[in-house]
Amino acid sequence: MASTISSEPRGVLIVDLGTQYAQLIARRVREAGSWCEIAPPRKALETARRMHLAGVILSGGPASVYAADAPEVPRELLDLGVPVLGICYGMQWMSQQLGGEVQAAQEREFGRTSMAVARPEGLLEAVEGRTVVWMSHGDKVERLPAGFEVYASSDSCPFAVVGDTRRQFWGVQFHPEVSHTLRGFEILTNFLARVCELPLDWKPGNIVEREVQKIRETVGPDGEVVLGLSGGVDSSVAALLLHQAIGPRLHSIFVDNGLLRHGEREVVESTFREHFKLDLSVIDASERFLGSLAGVTDPEQKRKLIGRDFVDVFQKEAQRFAKATFLAQGTLYPDVIESVAVHGGNTAVIKSHHNVGGLPDTLHMQLVEPLRELFKDEVRAIGRHLGLDPRIVGRQPFPGPGLAVRIVGEVTRERCELLRKADHIVTSEVEAAGADKPLWQYFAVLLPVKSVGVMGDARTYESCCAIRAVESQDGMTADWAYLDHELLRRISNRIINEVRGINRVVLDISSKPPATIEWE
Secondary structure, eight states: OOOOOOOOEEEEEEOOOTTTTTHHHHHHHHTTTEEEEOOHHHHHHHHHHHHHEEEEOOOOOSSOTTTOOOOOHHHHHHHSSSSSEEHHHHHHHHHTTTEEEEEEEEEEEEEEEEEEEEEEEEEETTTTTTEEEEEEEEEEEEETTTTEEEEEEEESSSTSSSEEEETEEEEEEETTTTTTTTTTTHHHHHHIIIOOOOOOOOOOOHHHHHHHHHHHHHHHHTTEEEEEOOOSHHHHHHHHHHHHHHHEEEEEEEESSSSTTTTTEEEEEEEEOOOOIOOOEEEEOOOHHHHHHOOOOHHHHHHHHHHHHHHHHHHHHHHTTTTTEEEOOOOOOHHHHHHHTTTOEEEEESSOOTTSSOOOOOOOEEOTTTTTTOHHHHHHHHHHHHHHHHHHHTTTOOTTTGGGGTOSSEEEEEHHHHHHHHHHHHHHHHTTTTTTTTTTTEEEEEEEEEEEEEEEEEEEEEEEEEEEEOOSSSSSBEEEEOOHHHHHHHHHHHHHHTTTTTTEEEEEOOOOOOOSOOOO
């Protein structure tokens, strides 16, 4: 029986008008069960016309609609015949375009605000009485366009929620996507389900069916695919999707670069070769990678050397599969965001990723990236749906360059072994204590300093390692997590007693930003 799931689902377009919350809006929309895409103003109309469009969300942003440097948003977005939700700046832009008036507010409104709901219907269905919302604006709508009515207000913002039900244009002066807005998720869900009439079917089972269908359409009935399998959740879920789509025509290659965590190679072999019966090749290239890194201390040079060696090793092994004309990668949305400004603007390159761009033309392969537009939490949900080993599904993110970017300074086999042992103690103790559940990542970092210590009445002069534990939703921002005092004591005691060569343990209490999660 033919599938009834479209590979191009109906969804909403999020127009990024310069907010720091564009990806957060997208995550909330996906959590509610709807597909969405993000585009900058210059690509918004093109993207909207390409999509199976059900609605548009105009994000917030730092500009003023009357300023010379205001984003140039296509007016045609309001003529597409679909519902539109303007958030903060998005509401102001829509109001101005439709004949309303926007002015600088005499009193700026930032932070938690109590909002009174006058009409609990439409966008505010079942949101009654007073509720707390998160305001962040210096301008305000002074006069509403014709056709708009007020649905909610605050003491300093008479037009907190407005709507034109004939055209299904809605505006909110606050940010429903942040957790500080207590009913924000319900408001977004109302827009998706009640206003846009979306079925809220963006669920793991449907995502799997769509992605499998897209892979089959891309690869064709005879095409073969080569995948670089790292053992992390991203490439692992990509492998299972591909295997479900094309079976033995998938050839997975696992490269042991000598920079892996404790037991990683063994878990990959047992999970994918023995349990899922994938065609898996395991290549030990540790001598090559560690040789290339000898004497190198610059973190970006490390990443580039590792990326170069990975491509060279992978390319050599991929040539064994003469019929494979497709290359699969477990690239995620945040990987692309952090590497290049995919949505336009001046996004800085914080660090390079060896699996985003940079592949040699000599590979002569077409890319297949089934996870490219997904967030990490969606990938984990798909992994659980596919029956992936919980040790892999729940595995914390691990950088492509591996331990090399957690060893500050030169990378050697000896320093890798020191960090591998210390890191295993950190992860095993955190997990044994059940402290891993709220954490995004928790690991050890080997520092390029030595310090004096005393062991058995003898002087030592050995290395120092740091414990890094953070909480995050998607890795784009993160807060440091203060682990239980007794847990930290156990970790420190075990590292110093069991890892010969480390005599000091410190705690990293930096958030992202201004720091990054990884040290390099």
